[in-house]
Amino acid sequence: MSLPRIAVDAMGGDDGVRTMVAGAAMAHERDSRIRLLLVGDAPRLEKALDRHPTLRGGVAEVLHADDVISGEEKPSQALRRAKSTSMGMAIHAVKDGSAGAAVSAGNTGALMAIAKLALRTMPGIDRPALAAILPTLQPSDVVMLDLGANTECDSRNLVQFSVMGACYARIVNNQQVPRVRLLNIGTEEIKGTEDLREAAAVLKDAAERLSMRFDGFTEADKICRGEMDVVVTDGFTGNVALKAVEGTARFVGDLLRRSFASSLRSKIGFLISRPATELLKHHLDPNNHNGALFLGLNGIVVKSHGSANALGVANAVGLTARLLEENLNERIAADLARLGGAETLRSPRKVAGEAAQ
Amino acid sequence: MSLPRIAVDAMGGDDGVRTMVAGAAMAHERDSRIRLLLVGDAPRLEKALDRHPTLRGGVAEVLHADDVISGEEKPSQALRRAKSTSMGMAIHAVKDGSAGAAVSAGNTGALMAIAKLALRTMPGIDRPALAAILPTLQPSDVVMLDLGANTECDSRNLVQFSVMGACYARIVNNQQVPRVRLLNIGTEEIKGTEDLREAAAVLKDAAERLSMRFDGFTEADKICRGEMDVVVTDGFTGNVALKAVEGTARFVGDLLRRSFASSLRSKIGFLISRPATELLKHHLDPNNHNGALFLGLNGIVVKSHGSANALGVANAVGLTARLLEENLNERIAADLARLGGAETLRSPRKVAGEAAQ
Known part of the structure; x- marks a missing residue:
């Protein structure tokens, strides 16, 4: 076939x-x-x-x-x-x-x-999102979205991103019930913007029907610890968080190189422990986690x-093949239907806002 | 004295x-x-x-x-x-x-x-902000604000944060003309939210009077490269960026420890290059950059x-002493006056918005 x-x-x-x-x-x-x-x-x-x-x-x-x-x-x-x-x-x-x-x-x-x-845009989705895969301390990766397709997002967008991200994580992480969290500046229910709190309420209610686990909010320092499969945020915050992660990984790498070059003793130590630093490099190499995806x-x-x-491109093409094989978009459509249609995504505030327009 | x-x-x-x-x-x-x-x-x-x-x-x-x-x-x-x-x-x-x-x-x-x-809140400031100091690849540190005091910020807040951050950087970095940037998801003028673009326009115009250099937008991967003294953002984004930086530094550190523990050879290499990794640890140790500040x-x-x-606390107390000695708040008040009063901070959009209320 x-x-x-x-x-x-x-x-x-x-x-x-x-x-x-x-x-x-x-x-x-x-x-x-x-x-x-x-x-x-x-x-x-x-x-x-x-x-x-x-x-x-x-x-x-x-x-x-x-x-x-x-x-x-x-x-x-x-x-x-x-x-x-x-x-x-x-x-x-x-x-x-x-x-x-x-x-x-x-x-x-x-x-x-x-x-x-x-x-x-596919039916049931208001806006597509850009999702990427980041390495974690665990064997599994974490899917993060949106990474910049939408500067401002409301609760509807965040719920739809969660559904799409969970379908994506099911395929890339082989995780049947992905653990989903919304990125926030604290984990208490009262934290963050009204849109985040609304999205959390909808997801809490709908998670079971979507075979995902909604674990509430996460802070940005926990993204790569392997405690979740999907992190959902608006495109502005996601872009900043992704670049902060990339920049810091590079920053620490630069410092490390500089430290190792600081004395002959360190240089020798570095050469002996080469396999270790290669392992680190392999884990952090974006080529091993290549393939951002436009969802929706x-x-x-x-x-x-x-x-x-070439390895990075091969990984991106391989990822694409898996998404085709697993019918990603059909799965998203099925989960959107299970969510109960777009109506459940409308909070009273949004409906009132739309009616007033 | x-x-x-x-x-x-x-x-x-x-x-x-x-x-x-x-x-x-x-x-x-x-x-x-x-x-x-x-x-x-x-x-x-x-x-x-x-x-x-x-x-x-x-x-x-x-x-x-x-x-x-x-x-x-x-x-x-x-x-x-x-x-x-x-x-x-x-x-x-x-x-x-x-x-x-x-x-x-x-x-x-x-x-x-x-x-x-x-x-x-001091006269001329609408909202106080939380600022912290982050290490960079250069000898100087970078001041970042707001880190969570204000979940949502408008252009006025961002301009005021810039003025306060520049005064702070002048003291902690001994930099008479601090280089200030707004955190955004791209460096082109059209990027980001309307509030960011408005704040950039005001700062571009006012920077000279405030003896700061406004260098436009920065992306989050550049924060720690030593190319700027102050990074200004809203409290939600700043909190996410700071935690992403902290989390990634810890993540890379954990991976490094794991890599070094992966074989006897790596362990020996690690021991020999200990001074290098200690140098890295010293540079990244938050105790050496301790003291977040409520500005405004x-x-x-x-x-x-x-x-x-104890060293971290001593650094925080020492920083406090320097801020007292250098009369931080008097400097901020003087710069706010030089900005031409609060009126120049009002964009037409905000004035219209306020009038409609």
Whole structure:
């Protein structure tokens, strides 16, 4: 059995075609059911394919794109060039059914804008969200969303993000009843904004029907301790939290390198304990946790990290294949139906607000 | 020349009287101008003072308090017991002029509530903020605020926080023209909320008069790189960012310990490179950057970390002494006046919003 074809924007990412094709080939070596649609400059793609004969013979098809969306391009500009760019054409391949999902390592804002316009938000979801996977002290990872798709979110959005995040965690963590928490500045029920408290009340009530466990609020210092599978927040806070985590991991790494270089004795110690620091590096390497996901669209769109190497790309493509295999979006739709329809998501305050408009 | 007396809530903090008094004694050994008002259970304080004879002879006075505010106590409850508790009495000593500043390692929410009610917000400031000092890759630290005093903030609050944070950084970093940034989810001018964009516009215009440099927005991964002296954000985001930083530093530390314990070879390497890891530990140890500060009150209130050891407490008391010596609040008042009064802080949107109420 083959999986639906995965469209890969082969021009995105810091290293472009070479890395994207190498990553796609690695993903196919790991899972032979994976078939690909490589979108980008055809001559360069053909050249890259020469280095990866396993992708020949129908495994990877090539779709030529004249143009590329740059890293600095504004989403509004990128939207206008959706039909001629590798990123836009990869997304449109999902829309017209020639691919089942798309992967890009390009400009995140542009990818979000193009995907949202082409694929549209799925029924029952008001706004899509960007989710990523972070390492924890336990063997399992933690899914965090939203990471910047929506600057401001209300309680409805937060509940929908929780449903989507739980479906995602069930697949990536193999956790049938994911533990979900809302990110807040304290764990007491009275903490935070009114939207957070409302979302918590809805989730507390609905968790059982959704086969997730809602454990209330968490603070940001607990995200990576392995005590939860899903952390839900608005896009502004999520983006800040994610970058604070990334920045601090890099900061501590830099300090460590500096400390180890501070004396000959430390250098020797460092060399001897190399396997330990390699283990640390492996655990923290974003390539091992690669693949942010736009949740809530009519189609699966995975964002590979711009600086991902071939292994990172292979992990993103492999993740995409699992999401296709496990029918992520069908699961989300089923859970939304179980939630009892959109009505239960409306708090009295929101309804009053809408009526007044 | 002596400094105004510093009231120390000797009952707060995880280790209580012993650590607080030991820290106060250490601070006085470093700076003999420091005089103290130790507030708490008198018999226990006298016993602790026996171990620190340098504090006798008028250096430290004892003010007996019958009661203590616990770590779990709600601010509303704590407020009712302000007159009989060590924390409340330390704050009230600032109010009635028997002390120039207060230090507590107790319940942050209670401290904020009591200090705000007793000391009131200073003229020109709408809301006080909680500021902390974080280490960076450079020799200088970075001041971050607000860290949780205000869940939601508008552009006026953010501008006022910037003014206060810059005054604080001038003292702690010895930096005459502090580099100030607003925390956002991107550095382009169009990023973030309307309040952030408004605050940026006001600061861009006013920075020169305030002898600060306003460098626009920063993302959370840059906070600790030493590229800025002050990072300003609302209390919700600041609390999440601070805890994400703390949690990740601990997370990486835990992984490191685990890696080093993974084999005999790694253990030997670790022992040899001990000086390096000690250097790292020293740099990250919160005791070396202790002393969060409530800015914007009619009086100086420093929050020492609950788990601080004697060195941490000494750093918090030493910081308090410097703030008194440098007349922090007079500097803030002068900068607020230079800003051109509160009127320039009112954006058209806010004025319209207020008029409509």
